[in-house]
Amino acid sequence: MPDVACPTRTLGLANERDRPPALTPEGGRIDIGAAPVDGSVEVSVSDTGVGIAPEDQEAVSTTKQEGTGLGLALARKFVELHGGQIWLKSEVGVGSKFTFTIPMRADG
Numbered sequence: 235m236p237d238v239a240c241p242t243r244t245l246g247l248a249n250e251r252d253r254p255p256a257l258t259p260e261g262g263r264i265d266i267g268a269a270p271v272d273g274s275v276e277v278s279v280s281d282t283g284v285g286i287a288p289e290d291q292e293a294v295s296t297t298k299q300e301g302t303g304l305g306l307a308l309a310r311k312f313v314e315l316h317g318g319q320i321w322l323k324s325e326v327g328v329g330s331k332f333t334f335t336i337p338m339r340a341d342g
Contacts, residue, residue, distance in 0.1 A: 238261040262329075273338055274318065280331035286324040294322070309334070 245255045253257035258264055262282040271278055294306055306329055313334045 237275075258329075270338065271335065274335040275338060276333060276335045278331055278333040280329060282329040285326040285328050286322070286330055287326050291322050291324060305330070 257282045262281070264281045267278050267280075301330035309332075310320050313336065316336050318334055318336040320332070322330060322332050
C-alpha cells in the first residue's frame with residue numbers, strides 16, 4: 235500500500251478498530267479495508283449492525299449524535315482538509331459502510 239497524505243490515526247481508524255461493537259449484534263462483523271483507487275487510497279469501514287435510516291444519514295456524519303460522539307463529524311472534516319471525500323451507505327437492519335478517499339502522496 236502506498237503512503238497517503240494523512241496518517242490513519244488522525245482519521246480515527248484506530249478508534250473504530252478498537253471500539254466495542256456496541257451497535258453490531260453478536261456474531262456480526264466489522265470490516266476495515268483499503269485499496270488504491272485513481273490516485274487515492276479508498277478506505278472503508280463496514281458493519282452488519284443496526285444500520286442508519288436514510289433520513290438520519292446526513293446528520294450522523296455532520297453533528298454529534300447519541301452514541302457517536304464527534305468521531306464521524308471530525309473524520310469528515312479531516313478527510314476534506316486532506317483533499318478527500320467521505321460517504322455513507324446504510325440500510326436499517328442490514329448495516330453500514332463508511333468510505334473515504336485520501337489522495338496518495340506525490341513524493342511517495
